[in-house]
Amino acid sequence: MKAKKYRFNGKKICHLRELPTNASQDDVNEQDIIARTARNIKKMSKLQEKLYADGREGLIIVFQAIDAAGKDSTIEHVCKGLNPQGVIVHSFKAPTSEDLAHDYLWRVNKCLPRRGEIAILNRSHYEDVITVKIHEMQKNYKMAERTIGKDTQVFFEERYKQICHYESYLYQNSYRIVKIFLNISKDEQKKRFLNRIDRQDKNWKFSSSDLKERALFDTYVDQFEEVINATAKRHALWYALPADDKWYTRYLVTEIILDELNKCHPDYPDLPDEEKARLEEARLKLMNE
DSSP, X not given: OGGGGGEEOSSSOOOGGGSOSSSGGGOOOHHHXXXXXXXXXXXXXXXXXXXXXXXXXXXXXXXXXXXTSOHHHHHHXXXXXXXXXXXXXXEOOSOOHHHHTSOTTHHHHTTOOOTTOEEEEESOGGGGGTHHHHTTGGGGSOOOHXXXXXXXXXXXXXXXXXXXXXXXXXXXXXXXEEEEEEEOOHHHHHHHHHHHHHOGGGGGGOOHHHHHHXXXXXXXXXXXXXXXXXXXXXXXXXEEEEOSSHHHHHHHHHHHHHHHHHHTOOOOOOOOHHHHHHHHHHHHHHHTO
C-alpha cells in the first residue's frame, strides 16, 4: 500500500517539509493509477454495502488542508462509487453563534454517523486547533478567564489532549477514525489560485482573503505538523498525502478507505435459524403462486 509511507501513528515524527507533495518520488504511471483508482472505488462500494448491513462499526474520515489543496474535488471523486444512503458528507464553515455557545466538539459530535455508515468531514474539530490558534480567535471567545486566560501554547496543548481522548472514546464505541491532510506545495497553490482567477467558471472559488491566508502558508505548515504529531495515534491515524497531483491523491485516499473498511471485517449478518425458516416458507409460497 503506497499510502503507508505517508502514515503517522504517533511512533514517528512527521516533518511535512521533508515529505513529497507530488507523485514524482513514488515511481508511478498516471494512467495505471487512474485505472487502479477505479478498481478501488468498486471494491469500496462492495465493502460499504457489507458495512451498512453489518452495522457494527462506523467510519469517520477527516479531511484537512491548506487552501486549494483539493479537498472538495477529492471527496467528490471518491464518493462517486459509494451508496449515498450510507455516506454523509459534512462541510464545516466558520462556526455560527450557536456553535460558539457550545464546546468546540459539539458541532462535530452532532455529525457522527450511525454504526454501519461512513461520515466524511470536510474540515472538522481540527480547525479549532489550527485556524483558531493561528488567528488567536480563542481570545475573543465568551469563556471563563480560567480557560482562555491561559498561556496560548498551554491552551492548545490541552485541546490536543482533549481531541485524543475524544477520538479514543469514539474508537472504544466502535467507530474508526482516519485523518487525511492534503499536503500541497506553495507553488501548486499559486497555480490553482491563478486558475481560479483566470477561469470565469472558477471565479467563485477565489476570495481576496485567500491571499491573506497564503501569506501565512508556512505558519499553517508548522501548525499542521504540530497537530499531526500531537494527535496521531494507532487507533486515529494521520496521513499526510501529496496533493499536487490530484490523480495520485485520489488513488491514495481510496487505498486508505479500503484499508480501513477491511479492518472493520464487515460481512452480511447471518440470520438466526428462525429467520432462515421464515425465508424458506416465503420462498415456497412464492414458488407455488
